[in-house]
Amino acid sequence: MADHTNPDIVYTIVDEAPELASASFLPIIRSFASAAGITVGTRDISLAGRIIATFPEKLTDAQRQNDDLGTLGVRVKTPDANVIKLPNISASVPQLVAAIEELQAQGYDIPDYPYEPSTDEEKEIRARYDAIKGSAVNPVLREGNSDRRAAAAVKNYAQKNPHSMGKWEKGSKTKVSSMPGNDFYANEKSATLTAAQAGDARIEFVGISGKPEVLKSGWTLDEGTVVDATFMSVKALSAFLGEAIEDTKSDGTMFSLHMKATMMKVSDPIIFGYAVKAWLKPVFDKFGDELKALGVSPNSGMGDLLNKVKDKPEIMAAIEAVRAERPEMYMVDSDRGITNLHVPSDVIIDASMPAVIRAGGKGWDSQGNKGDVNCVIPDNCYAPVYDETIEFFKANGALDPTTAGAVANVGLMAQKAEEYGSHPTTFEAPGNGVMRIVLANGETLHEHPLEEGDIWRACTVKKAPIENWIELAMDRQRLTGSEAIFWLDAKRAHDAELIKYVTPALEKAGVADKFKIMAPREATRQSLETITAGKDSIAITGNVLRDYLTDLFPILELGTSAKMLSIVKLMNGGGLFETGAGGSAPKHVQQLQEENHLRWDSMGEFCALGESFKFLADGQGNAKADVLGRAAETATQGILDDGRSPSRKVGEPDNRDSHYWFARYWAEALAAQDEDAELAAHFGPIALKLQENEAQILKELSEVQGKPVDLGGYYHPDREKVAAVMRPSQTLNAIIDG
Numbered sequence: 001m002a003d004h005t006n007p008d009i010v011y012t013i014v015d016e017a018p019e020l021a022s023a024s025f026l027p028i029i030r031s032f033a034s035a036a037g038i039t040v041g042t043r044d045i046s047l048a049g050r051i052i053a054t055f056p057e058k059l060t061d062a063q064r065q066n067d068d069l070g071t072l073g074v075r076v077k078t079p080d081a082n083v084i085k086l087p088n089i090s091a092s093v094p095q096l097v098a099a100i101e102e103l104q105a106q107g108y109d110i111p112d113y114p115y116e117p118s119t120d121e122e123k124e125i126r127a128r129y130d131a132i133k134g135s136a137v138n139p140v141l142r143e144g145n146s147d148r149r150a151a152a153a154v155k156n157y158a159q160k161n162p163h164s165m166g167k168w169e170k171g172s173k174t175k176v177s178s179m180p181g182n183d184f185y186a187n188e189k190s191a192t193l194t195a196a197q198a199g200d201a202r203i204e205f206v207g208i209s210g211k212p213e214v215l216k217s218g219w220t221l222d223e224g225t226v227v228d229a230t231f232m233s234v235k236a237l238s239a240f241l242g243e244a245i246e247d248t249k250s251d252g253t254m255f256s257l258h259m260k261a262t263m264m265k266v267s268d269p270i271i272f273g274y275a276v277k278a279w280l281k282p283v284f285d286k287f288g289d290e291l292k293a294l295g296v297s298p299n300s301g302m303g304d305l306l307n308k309v310k311d312k313p314e315i316m317a318a319i320e321a322v323r324a325e326r327p328e329m330y331m332v333d334s335d336r337g338i339t340n341l342h343v344p345s346d347v348i349i350d351a352s353m354p355a356v357i358r359a360g361g362k363g364w365d366s367q368g369n370k371g372d373v374n375c376v377i378p379d380n381c382y383a384p385v386y387d388e389t390i391e392f393f394k395a396n397g398a399l400d401p402t403t404a405g406a407v408a409n410v411g412l413m414a415q416k417a418e419e420y421g422s423h424p425t426t427f428e429a430p431g432n433g434v435m436r437i438v439l440a441n442g443e444t445l446h447e448h449p450l451e452e453g454d455i456w457r458a459c460t461v462k463k464a465p466i467e468n469w470i471e472l473a474m475d476r477q478r479l480t481g482s483e484a485i486f487w488l489d490a491k492r493a494h495d496a497e498l499i500k501y502v503t504p505a506l507e508k509a510g511v512a513d514k515f516k517i518m519a520p521r522e523a524t525r526q527s528l529e530t531i532t533a534g535k536d537s538i539a540i541t542g543n544v545l546r547d548y549l550t551d552l553f554p555i556l557e558l559g560t561s562a563k564m565l566s567i568v569k570l571m572n573g574g575g576l577f578e579t580g581a582g583g584s585a586p587k588h589v590q591q592l593q594e595e596n597h598l599r600w601d602s603m604g605e606f607c608a609l610g611e612s613f614k615f616l617a618d619g620q621g622n623a624k625a626d627v628l629g630r631a632a633e634t635a636t637q638g639i640l641d642d643g644r645s646p647s648r649k650v651g652e653p654d655n656r657d658s659h660y661w662f663a664r665y666w667a668e669a670l671a672a673q674d675e676d677a678e679l680a681a682h683f684g685p686i687a688l689k690l691q692e693n694e695a696q697i698l699k700e701l702s703e704v705q706g707k708p709v710d711l712g713g714y715y716h717p718d719r720e721k722v723a724a725v726m727r728p729s730q731t732l733n734a735i736i737d738g
């Protein structure tokens with residue numbers, strides 16, 4: 001449970017692998033910080049924690065939890081916010097349901113997830129669960145724009161110690177397939193609001209009855225806000241998916257679908273559901289009514305479907321028959337038969353596409369064989385980035401990490417910018433008709449004729465975040481002197497509005513010659529050419545490309561995005577330090593449970609920690625924080641120089657070993673510095689004990705590996721059991737806790 005003092009630094013309690021790592025690392029941070037009088041508190045933003053906080057009614061006092069996300073959402077709007085944010089689960093429905101069931105089994109009296117709410121009570125429960133679903137944390141905390149890059153030490157390390165890269169064959173059939181039209185890209189309209197247009201707007205749908213149905217009202221839109229509306233035709237989508245499956249078959253490749261059902265929690269599960277229906281079309285054609293009666297929701301994936309029909313031999317046989325006709329499918333886990341379409345949150349585009357590309361355009365099929373992949377990304381807004389990357393490597397061969405430069409990112413993210421803030425304004429057309437945005441002054445801003453089921457959405461980005469983003473881009477360019485590209489497509493409605501902000505701002509600052517504005521495809525090619533030549537580039541992008549590119553380039557350059565430095569300068573002055581740019585690595589938990597080896601790399605946490613102390617030092621003139629922060633940077637460098645990062649294999653040093661080394665290097669650096677005699681005197685003996693006991697500590701850490709462990713839960717593990725597993729060295733614990 002989180003503590004609720006008002007700490008100098010807030011460290012988040014999250015889920016899965018990063019949370020396991022915290023059980024080992026956080027006691028070290030707290031112990032070191034306390035020597036400098038710095039307090040490190042926690043706030044629970046885990047999936048289980050958020051569920052518990054949302055349904056307190058029937059819980060015991062001991063079970064209840066505060067709404068930590070709400071508290072933290074307020075905190076990030078204050079000037080002294082200093083938050084270290086680890087990656088958390090953005091839950092798909094199957095994950096949410098699994099977490100609910102686990103909590104219920106632990107004795108938490110919380111309601112079931114209502115798949116098809118009918119009563120008012122069920123609708124209310126569903127609305128509360130919907131607020132927990134998908135990417136529900138990051139948009140609340142990200143009250144600023146992002147500066148994501150590899151720390152210089154990390155980049156140098158990667159150049160000297162290159163990760164393995166798959167070879168690109170000239171004849172590779174791997175490709176990206178997208179809709180020929182009638183998608184979000186093609187249908188987008190955008191406008192920047194004038195003062196006369198600002199105020200409370202509404203979204204309404206006018207069907208054949210002619211009577212407007214208000215889907216959202218009291219939607220406050222300020223002057224200067226860029227407001228887009230667009231839709232994807234589901235008829236066009238279904239036709240495209242059917243053709244893509246046939247096309248995959250004739251190419252002899254594997255079918256794969258890449259989306260972001262977590263961040264885009266309303267639209268993308270629907271698109272995913274259409275892919276499930278397209279794949280199993282003959283089954284849905286024949287047994288549609290029966291599937292519905294069994295409570296099958298295609299949006300939840302094939303895993304849920306198979307579970308619900310497992311006792312229906314006729315349907316199972318029909319599914320088998322389809323499988324025989326279909327091309328191979330890209331697998332998440334071929335040993336366990338988990339396909340790309342099993343769960344909407346298994347294949348997440350930002351991580352999944354780079355993984356295919358890093359492997360030389362290869363995926364794994366149901367037999368565990370490597371092969372070429374048809375990467376289906378239905379919408380054209382961002383698919384060209386991956387298409388161009390694949391074409392570039394086919395022509396030029398894989399990137400060479402020993403010589404490649406770096407692509408950093410400045411991302412427009414603040415205040416739920418663009419698509420990632422569009423959940424409350426995304427709707428499936430309730431019938432044939434017209435969807436429109438009506439402004440406060442009665443003017444219709446955008447309207448689209450729709451067919452039933454079409455996925456319509458409105459996105460906004462506010463003026464202050466846009467201006468802040470341009471400033472941040474100018475700062476980063478000035479500090480680095482790098483090539484700097486605004487990834488904006490003048491032919492896309494939304495981007496054209498942003499360009500109207502960017503061009504005059506650059507001209508006014510007299511730096512227009514230092515920046516380029518290029519559409520995503522052209523910017524991809526230019527950036528790949530730049531890093532291939534060993535130079536650096538800054539990608540200045542909107543929110544979605546921020547997410548995609550900060551996995552794509554790090555995964556190619558560094559082997560992983562876990563080592564990224566991710567700084568969010570909060571708009572009201574605070575700092576949010578995100579650790580890494582990747583996810584919560586569910587596979588890592590599985591490995592820990594099976595063989596007590598945690599391969600999670602805390603490099604992201606190490607980098608964020610240094611920045612957080614630096615922020616405390618700069619913002620509050622805390623000289624001791626400065627000393628601690630610089631020593632933490634030395635420790636991070638030590639981990640890299642001496643190769644102390646975790647290994648992937650059982651029996652070799654893991655996450656816990658890396659924390660021992662971090663503590664030791666940190667203590668040594670604090671003992672060696674001469675700016676703060678008190679800290680030096682405090683850490684001298686600690687450094688000595690860590691050195692003297694090295695053999696014993698490493699022995700205690702390695703002895704435990706190789707056997708299964710019980711964490712007392714997956715989404716809501718037993719904290720004491722986790723602590724026992726993650727802190728197995730009594731010798732180390734005695735030094736840290738003493």
Ligand SMILES: NC(=O)C1=CN([C@@H]2O[C@H](COP(=O)(O)OP(=O)(O)OC[C@H]3O[C@@H](n4cnc5c(N)ncnc54)[C@H](OP(=O)(O)O)[C@@H]3O)[C@@H](O)[C@H]2O)C=CC1
Pocket residue numbers: 086087088089090091138262345348351352560561562580581582583584585586587599600601602604
């Ligand atoms: N900021 C946030 O809160 C984010 C949250 N997420 C959430 O995380 C979950 C999983 O997402 P996703 O990123 O797709 O998948 P993973 O977390 O599984 O990451 C993909 C792969 O990247 C590697 N990896 C990631 N982080 C590390 C690390 N610190 N150390 C070593 N290897 C690492 C692992 O590769 P290998 O198997 O080779 O070890 C891993 O299997 C989802 O619930 C998603 O919503 C995702 C992104 C950001």
Ligand SMILES: O=C(O)CCC(=O)C(=O)O
Pocket residue numbers: 090134135136138139262263350546547548550581582
């Ligand atoms: O919030 C999420 O679901 C994922 C965030 C993410 O992928 C990122 O910030 O890079």
Ligand SMILES: [Mg+2]
Pocket residue numbers: 350547548551581582
């Ligand atoms: Mg991401």
